[in-house]
Amino acid sequence: MKYLITVVWVLFFSIANAQEEEYVSLQDRLKSNIFLKVEASNTDCFVGEPIVVTYKLYSALATESSIARNPYFEGFDVRDLKGSADDIASRETVDGVKFDVHTLLKLQLTPRRAGKLTLGTLTVRNRVKLLDARGNEDPILEGVKEGYTLNNGYFTLPVSSVPITILVTALPGSSLPAASQSAGLVGDFKMDVQLSKKYWLPASRLN
Numbered sequence: 001m002k003y004l005i006t007v008v009w010v011l012f013f014s015i016a017n018a019q020e021e022e023y024v025s026l027q028d029r030l031k032s033n034i035f036l037k038v039e040a041s042n043t044d045c046f047v048g049e050p051i052v053v054t055y056k057l058y059s060a061l062a063t064e065s066s067i068a069r070n071p072y073f074e075g076f077d078v079r080d081l082k083g084s085a086d087d088i089a090s091r092e093t094v095d096g097v098k099f100d101v102h103t104l105l106k107l108q109l110t111p112r113r114a115g116k117l118t119l120g121t122l123t124v125r126n127r128v129k130l131l132d133a134r135g136n137e138d139p140i141l142e143g144v145k146e147g148y149t150l151n152n153g154y155f156t157l158p159v160s161s162v163p164i165t166i167l168v169t170a171l172p173g174s175s176l177p178a179a180s181q182s183a184g185l186v187g188d189f190k191m192d193v194q195l196s197k198k199y200w201l202p203a204s205r206l207n
Contacts, residue, residue, distance in 0.1 A: 026144045027157070033060040033097070033140070034126055036104075036161040038119065044167045047114055052081065055105040055122045055161060060097050061140070062129040067104065068158060071120035075113050075168075082106040114170035122161045127154040 024032075034057075041052040057065060086103040093099070104122065111117055130138040131153030148155060 023143075023145065025146060026141070026148055026155075029140050029144075030061070030128060030155070030157050031159060034058065034063060034128065034157060034159055036122060036124060036159055038122075038161050038164055040119070040164055040166070042166075043164065044169075045111065046169050047111055047171050050079075050108050050110040051166070053105075053107050053109055053119060053164075054103060057102045057104055057124060058092070058094065058099040059102070059126070060099050061138070064127040064129075064154075065102070065124050067122065068125040069121075069123040071105075071122045071161070073107075073109055073119060075115070075117040076109040076111055079108040079110075080106070081108050109166075111166065111168040114168050117166045117168055119164040119166065121163050124159055126157045126159060128157055129153055130155050 037056045037058060039054045039056070042049075043051075045051055055071070059065070082103065082105065086106055090101045091098060092101050104124070109119075130141055131150055133153075
């Protein structure tokens with residue numbers, strides 16, 4: 001009988017631990033539904049070769065978002081490429097969940113020096129609506145064990161992007177003629193020139 005009680009207790013303890021391990025905190029639940037994604041057209045380029053970098057906010061919840069901290073781009077020349085069309089949110093499905101996708105930044109970055117250059121993190125402050133006007137809670141709050149604070153029905157959640165490293169290779173400029181270095185030209189070039197009409201010069205002009 002004692003052996004049976006011990007087995008039952010061990011089984012109960014194992015189930016309790018498994019349930020505890022499966023628990024997802026409110027912060028993690030929200031971060032699965034609100035996150036930032038960085039897209040770079042290239043992560044391996046040459047000095048002076050521009051790349052396009054886009055920072056996008058994915059949200060599956062009703063949120064009010066604002067940029068809290070812009071990323072830094074040390075070693076790059078920066079040009080803003082975001083147009084009016086980028087202000088229109090799109091829809092994407094990720095792992096079966098539908099997200100509103102907002103383009104926050106769209107930049108052309110041109111590296112000025114060689115080495116491993118880091119694209120800094122973008123931090124966005126999100127006010128997530130978890131309580132409607134009637135006092136109904138969002139289903140994401142179901143089973144939450146830890147304490148949390150709502151301000152007029154909103155929960156504040158900051159999210160940050162992941163920094164990206166760009167490998168920049170120096171141009172082989174040391175072996176180039178001075179004229180090519182000043183013009184920023186690299187490689188072998190050929191030119192084929194043809195005249196639209198044939199001109200004949202007298203023999204006296206050729207001497």
